[in-house]
Amino acid sequence: MATTEEIRAGLAELVNEVTGLDADEVQLDKSFTEDLDVDSLSMVEIVVAAEEKFGVTIPDDQVKNLKTVGDAVSYIEGQS
Amino acid sequence: MRLRETPTTSSAVLGVGSYRPSRVVPNAEIVERIDSSDEWIQQRSGIVERRFATDDETVVSMAVASARQALEEAGVDAAQVDCVVVATVSHFLQTPSAASMIAFELGTERAAAFDISAACAGFCHGVALASDMVRGGSARHVLVIGVEKLSDQTDPTDRGSAFIFADGAGAVVVGPSEEPGISPVVWGSDGEQYDLIRSREDWRDVLAADEPRMPHLVMQGNAVFRWASYEMAKVARETIAAAGITVEDLDLFVPHQANMRITDAMARALKLPEHVRIARDIAHQGNTSAASIPLALRAMLDDGTARSGDLALIIAFGAGLAYAAQVVRVP
Numbered sequence: 403m404a405t406t407e408e409i410r411a412g413l414a415e416l417v418n419e420v421t422g423l424d425a426d427e428v429q430l431d432k433s434f435t436e437d438l439d440v441d442s443l444s445m446v447e448i449v450v451a452a453e454e455k456f457g458v459t460i461p462d463d464q465v466k467n468l469k470t471v472g473d474a475v476s477y478i479e480g481q482s
Numbered sequence: 483m484r485l486r487e488t489p490t491t492s493s494a495v496l497g498v499g500s501y502r503p504s505r506v507v508p509n510a511e512i513v514e515r516i517d518s519s520d521e522w523i524q525q526r527s528g529i530v531e532r533r534f535a536t537d538d539e540t541v542v543s544m545a546v547a548s549a550r551q552a553l554e555e556a557g558v559d560a561a562q563v564d565c566v567v568v569a570t571v572s573h574f575l576q577t578p579s580a581a582s583m584i585a586f587e588l589g590t591e592r593a594a595a596f597d598i599s600a601a602c603a604g605f606c607h608g609v610a611l612a613s614d615m616v617r618g619g620s621a622r623h624v625l626v627i628g629v630e631k632l633s634d635q636t637d638p639t640d641r642g643s644a645f646i647f648a649d650g651a652g653a654v655v656v657g658p659s660e661e662p663g664i665s666p667v668v669w670g671s672d673g674e675q676y677d678l679i680r681s682r683e684d685w686r687d688v689l690a691a692d693e694p695r696m697p698h699l700v701m702q703g704n705a706v707f708r709w710a711s712y713e714m715a716k717v718a719r720e721t722i723a724a725a726g727i728t729v730e731d732l733d734l735f736v737p738h739q740a741n742m743r744i745t746d747a748m749a750r751a752l753k754l755p756e757h758v759r760i761a762r763d764i765a766h767q768g769n770t771s772a773a774s775i776p777l778a779l780r781a782m783l784d785d786g787t788a789r790s791g792d793l794a795l796i797i798a799f800g801a802g803l804a805y806a807a808q809v810v811r812v813p
Contacts, residue, residue: 443526443743446708462705 416451430472488619494663497556500780501547501651503535528742532648532768534633544651545629556655564621566595569604569772572631602800604772610667612656627653628772637698648768652776665725669806679801715751725809733792739764739774
């Protein structure tokens with residue numbers, strides 16, 4: 403089972419691939435929209451990539467609850 | 483008694499035509515009513531400007547203009563057309579079809595004519611029908627026209643769609659060919675997602691309201707983006723396999739011009755090789771639903787991006803949800 407830090411780092415890699423943002427910026431307390439400037443379509447791409455990478459399912463109606471990187475990491479931890 | 487069967491032949495696209503409405507509408511004209519900016523629209527859709535038809539540019543007149551160009555390019559006379567298939571969601575007369583008026587205006591000699599309702603997926607549905615008609619012997623030359631006037635149905639105050647939809651027409655002539663020029667279609671629908679893109683309400687509900695208003699198109703953008711980008715990439719792969727080729731054999735990728743971000747995401751998911759030229763007509767034409775693929779292909783032929791003999795993957799997807807895709811050889 404992956405640690406919180408491993409999931410965060412994995413997610414940071416995906417954010418970097420989709421948006422070009424420096425992976426080091428992607429810390430647990432950062433908000434996707436406010437701090438990282440990830441728009442809603444990029445968020446969909448990150449979610450789909452995360453589903454594949456972590457073997458989880460993140461339905462559309464859950465995505466809006468994932469406001470921070472920490473929210474997303476917790477959700478993935480809860481699913482895997 | 484054994485009934486007579488018609489001899490079969492292969493089918494191909496013989497000519498491509500389009501019609502771009504005269505009025506260019508830049509993002510600056512859209513932004514005020516949706517509290518947005520040119521930059522915001524371009525970032526989310528890749529759209530710089532779109533075309534809106536004037537009152538004189540009707541569904542029938544735009545369709546006829548695009549069809550005339552397709553016929554001329556194909557070297558086929560209107561009198562040789564056996565069937566006219568019109569894909570549209572913008573013909574506001576419940577009956578008769580737009581196709582019968584278009585066939586008449588073109589000067590066909592009593593060609594069979596009907597409309598199909600498959601929204602943004604309509605053009606590739608039409609190509610599938612036309613190809614099978616030609617191969618099956620029920621028609622020799624078929625006009626497939628995608629035409630839309632979505633500006634009539636767009637809510638200019640809806641942040642999710644006001645900047646997306648546009649107007650235009652595109653057409654192809656499908657006819658007999660010695661070599662197969664149109665692959666088997668891969669198509670389908672997913673009615674579970676019926677509400678993702680739709681007219682807001684049905685006409686009877688509109689008329690029952692105290693203040694009747696146009697049932698505008700409404701769309702759940704993020705869910706559509708997810709479906710179109712990823713599920714459609716799978717359909718694209720199936721289509722390439724059904725055509726008996728590999729992604730390396732493709733020259734052109736001409737998806738329905740829904741949103742530049744969808745095109746980009748699909749291209750990444752498909753791992754298209756660098757040599758594959760990608761249609762990006764949406765930047766200047768917006769999303770013209772059933773008309774977008776022939777509009778984009780015509781533009782690529784005109785600027786030299788597409789050449790005769792190229793293999794193009796065409797894939798159309800939209801309300802229904804409905805989708806259809808083929809590999810076609812460019813005439």
